[in-house]
Amino acid sequence: MFNQMGILLAIAGAVLAALLACIGSAKGVGMVSEASAAVVIEDPSKFAKLLILQLLPGTQGLYGFVVAVMILNGIGILGTAQDVSFTQGVGYLVASLPVAIGGWISAVAQARVAVTGVSIVSKSPNQSSKAIISATLVEFYALLSFIISFLMVMNINKI
Amino acid sequence: MAKVSMKHIEIIALLTDGKSVVELLQRRGIVDLTQYENTEQQKGIDTFDTSQSIQLFERNSTTVQQSLAILDEYAPEKKSLLTSFEPRTPISTQEFEELAEKADQIIHNAYELQRIHQKISENRANLKARIQYAESLESWRTLEVATKFKGTALTTAFIGTLPGEWDREQLLESLKPDPNTDIPAEVEIVFSFREQSGIFILCHQDYKQLCTQALRKIGFAQPLILTDKPPSDLIEEYRRTADELEKEIKRLTSHIQNRADMRRQLLFALDYLSMRADKYRALQDIAITRQTMIIKGYIPAESADPLAQELNEKYILNVTVTEPDEEDDPPVAFKNSMPAAALEDITSSYNMPSKTDVDPNPVMSFFYYLFFGLMLSDAGYGVLMALACGLILKFKKPEGNMKRNMQKFMLCGLSTVFWGSLFGSWFGSFVLKVGLFGQEISLSPLWFDPVADPMKLLILSFVLGFVQIVVGLGVKFYMLWSNGDRLGAIFDIGFWWVVFAGIVMVLASSMVSVPSLDTVGVVVAVTGAAGLLLTQGRSSPSIPGKILGGLGSLYGITGYFSDILSYCRLMALGLVTGIIGTVVNTIGSMGGKGITGIPLFIIVFIAGHAINLSINALGAYVHCNRLQYVEFFSKFYEGGGRLYSPLKVNTKHYKFKEENTNV
Numbered sequence: 148m149f150n151q152m153g154i155l156l157a158i159a160g161a162v163l164a165a166l167l168a169c170i171g172s173a174k175g176v177g178m179v180s181e182a183s184a185a186v187v188i189e190d191p192s193k194f195a196k197l198l199i200l201q202l203l204p205g206t207q208g209l210y211g212f213v214v215a216v217m218i219l220n221g222i223g224i225l226g227t228a229q230d231v232s233f234t235q236g237v238g239y240l241v242a243s244l245p246v247a248i249g250g251w252i253s254a255v256a257q258a259r260v261a262v263t264g265v266s267i268v269s270k271s272p273n274q275s276s277k278a279i280i281s282a283t284l285v286e287f288y289a290l291l292s293f294i295i296s297f298l299m300v301m302n303i304n305k306i
Numbered sequence: 307m308a309k310v311s312m313k314h315i316e317i318i319a320l321l322t323d324g325k326s327v328v329e330l331l332q333r334r335g336i337v338d339l340t341q342y343e344n345t346e347q348q349k350g351i352d353t354f355d356t357s358q359s360i361q362l363f364e365r366n367s368t369t370v371q372q373s374l375a376i377l378d379e380y381a382p383e384k385k386s387l388l389t390s391f392e393p394r395t396p397i398s399t400q401e402f403e404e405l406a407e408k409a410d411q412i413i414h415n416a417y418e419l420q421r422i423h424q425k426i427s428e429n430r431a432n433l434k435a436r437i438q439y440a441e442s443l444e445s446w447r448t449l450e451v452a453t454k455f456k457g458t459a460l461t462t463a464f465i466g467t468l469p470g471e472w473d474r475e476q477l478l479e480s481l482k483p484d485p486n487t488d489i490p491a492e493v494e495i496v497f498s499f500r501e502q503s504g505i506f507i508l509c510h511q512d513y514k515q516l517c518t519q520a521l522r523k524i525g526f527a528q529p530l531i532l533t534d535k536p537p538s539d540l541i542e543e544y545r546r547t548a549d550e551l552e553k554e555i556k557r558l559t560s561h562i563q564n565r566a567d568m569r570r571q572l573l574f575a576l577d578y579l580s581m582r583a584d585k586y587r588a589l590q591d592i593a594i595t596r597q598t599m600i601i602k603g604y605i606p607a608e609s610a611d612p613l614a615q616e617l618n619e620k621y622i623l624n625v626t627v628t629e630p631d632e633e634d635d636p637p638v639a640f641k642n643s644m645p646a647a648a649l650e651d652i653t654s655s656y657n658m659p660s661k662t663d664v665d666p667n668p669v670m671s672f673f674y675y676l677f678f679g680l681m682l683s684d685a686g687y688g689v690l691m692a693l694a695c696g697l698i699l700k701f702k703k704p705e706g707n708m709k710r711n712m713q714k715f716m717l718c719g720l721s722t723v724f725w726g727s728l729f730g731s732w733f734g735s736f737v738l739k740v741g742l743f744g745q746e747i748s749l750s751p752l753w754f755d756p757v758a759d760p761m762k763l764l765i766l767s768f769v770l771g772f773v774q775i776v777v778g779l780g781v782k783f784y785m786l787w788s789n790g791d792r793l794g795a796i797f798d799i800g801f802w803w804v805v806f807a808g809i810v811m812v813l814a815s816s817m818v819s820v821p822s823l824d825t826v827g828v829v830v831a832v833t834g835a836a837g838l839l840l841t842q843g844r845s846s847p848s849i850p851g852k853i854l855g856g857l858g859s860l861y862g863i864t865g866y867f868s869d870i871l872s873y874c875r876l877m878a879l880g881l882v883t884g885i886i887g888t889v890v891n892t893i894g895s896m897g898g899k900g901i902t903g904i905p906l907f908i909i910v911f912i913a914g915h916a917i918n919l920s921i922n923a924l925g926a927y928v929h930c931n932r933l934q935y936v937e938f939f940s941k942f943y944e945g946g947g948r949l950y951s952p953l954k955v956n957t958k959h960y961k962f963k964e965e966n967t968n969v
Contacts (some may be wrong), residue, residue, distance in 0.1 A: 205921065206925055213885050216885065277655075279928055284932075291874070294878050298760060
């Protein structure tokens with residue numbers, strides 16, 4: 148019974164990682180794209196510069212996805228079958244939380260910065276790199292969340 | 307490694323040569339003009355006011371742009387995706403002169419094109435109105451009189467609509483004032499639909515009153531369109547004019563389409579106008595007296611003498627080239643050879659170096675390419691990037707920024723190949739998956755597999771980050787030392803190095819077995835810290851201030867700590883690429899080897915890796931820039947310089963040969 152609980156909890160962890168991080172990214176990319184669309188109507192040539200800003204909040208979903216895949220890999224849903232103890236299951240579930248929640252919130256926060264960045268690009272396209280760098284300041288915390296989740300997921304089979 | 311050394315140049319020329327001299331400067335494209343400011347209100351010195359001419363050029367330029375858009379609408383030009391990489395078309399002196407002579411005519415044609423376009427729009431609107439009009443009259447077609455018709459001398463006509471469906475009997479019934487009295491009238495139902503019917507009633511004048519009353523009861527209303535002629539005639543008339551309008555539109559459209567050859571001329575005009583506008587803007591910067599003009603600006607030292615010589619040969623004027631004064635603010639230009647040159651615009655989009663800064667590009671370039679490759683970290687992607695950029699460079703011969711970007715990404719691609727092969731990542735683990743189709747080849751990592759040993763990659767990232775920060779401090783050391791502030795260099799940088807050295811020894815003691823290395827490390831680190839404590843408050847006048855300053859500077863260790871931690875993004879981005887690449891391959895191979903499996907694999911492989919490559923290349927680029935801007939530049943770079951932007955021929959479509967004139 149406990150063994151099955153383990154694998155279910157681990158799957159729940161994979162679900163959270165992919166789901167929440169992707170929700171954040173979807174929201175974020177959506178927000179920036181809406182703002183960019185308004186600029187592109189006026190001046191289609193700015194599309195390429197805006198595309199970078201639009202994609203920035205998209206990476207969190209990617210991190211969540213990677214962690215989810217690593218969990219599925221670790222518990223044998225992908226790759227070779229494994230026994231997952233209850234403790235390990237809880238471990239996977241908890242390990243998914245940094246990238247799930249950190250990814251979600253940082254994607255939205257980053258999108259807010261990027262939306263203001265869109266107005267920078269619309270007014271002075273030459274300054275677009277400053278807008279991009281500002282948005283990546285937020286991205287760093289998504290990266291930290293990802294690294295911690297990743298390191299935990301990689302090593303949970305040792306417990 | 308260098309910033310270009312700038313000289314101050316002053317040209318005093320005769321006013322009569324004015325335009326010609328400015329033109330020569332524009333063609334040479336090396337003098338960054340300084341705006342003349344008449345701060346001392348010197349009498350007799352004036353400036354040109356060319357704002358009206360500039361406005362005219364800009365207005366014309368807008369019109370030309372609009373007519374180009376019109377041409378694109380009616381006679382679109384086939385463009386390949388790669389067009390944007392192509393260089394400007396060179397144009398010979400003769401062609402230039404011919405076109406320049408025709409410039410007014412070209413602009414005139416542009417206006418003409420706009421007029422035709424407007425005419426077409428008007429005709430379209432007209433045509434639409436007519437068709438709608440004819441359609442709304444269609445239901446009245448069988449009425450043989452005008453809908454305005456009110457009757458003759460002795461009769462009264464009622465033409466209009468009733469709500470709902472009606473037939474003749476019903477209508478006759480409704481007209482009766484009482485069930486037994488008939489009103490003698492000619493009654494016709496012109497049309498009858500569910501919502502509305504059109505009726506025509508003709509009665510003797512004597513019955514007008516009765517009829518009106520009866521009709522009012524059943525909701526009689528005048529027709530929406532009142533016509534002077536029978537509707538069928540009008541419909542015919544509208545159809546005829548609509549046909550004519552349509553023909554006219556076709557004629558005008560083909561007229562525009564026949565002018566598709568104008569595109570070349572219009573593009574030329576665009577360049578020509580922007581050139582002239584630039585020149586006239588430059589003229590505003592120049593001080594003039596009654597007979598002479600004074601041009602001031604900055605010029606790269608190496609070009610100063612040849613230019614002075616050329617000017618002296620051609621005109622009667624006086625050129626003075628001097629070293630810029632202390633308080634002057636000469637513009638900054640970079641001069642680097644290849645690997646660093648491609649990164650110049652990354653630095654300039656952060657900030658141009660100030661007078662005291664060194665050119666950061668050469669030092670940065672080493673780390674930039676190294677980090678980009680580590681973050682993209684897939685040899686397959688690297689090969690694609692390097693190959694694509696290389697081919698574009700070879701066959702499309704882009705120029706300017708585009709060329710620089712292609713060179714930059716080609717080198718980034720090569721660095722990616724380097725790291726990817728160290729980590730054994732070729733399109734994820736693609737090569738391992740090829741085993742599906744029979745042969746089992748595997749390219750094992752030349753160094754280690756980061757997914758299997760992520761801690762190793764994390765430590766590698768921190769080490770690389772540490773190295774970059776120490777090098778950054780080294781540049782600062784060099785700057786302070788060469789500026790004569792040798793004590794400052796030792797106090798501000800040297801002591802930090804001592805602290806770092808101590809910390810590194812302590813960390814290393816857990817890995818290598820050197821007796822009492824950790825103790826030595828602690829001693830070294832504390833020595834460095836003591837040095838900082840004693841020296842960092844030295845600018846403060848009071849003793850407590852000096853102590854606080856020293857203590858405060860030690861707090862800076864947290865700054866270095868977080869800077870180094872920041873390099874963990876190298877690891878995170880490096881891992882993501884490989885893992886997603888592998889996942890793409892896994893999903894692709896789910897279909898097996900069968901008739902559906904292989905096409906599925908091909909589709910998933912191409913789409914998946916394309917997305918992965920683009921997202922991760924973007925990530926690598928953005929985070930690579932950030933590491934340089936925030937972690938590296940903050941160690942030594944002040945910025946705040948002005949970008950060198952000489953007056954030059956700044957065209958988008960045509961490349962003019964030197965000898966051209968543009969009066």
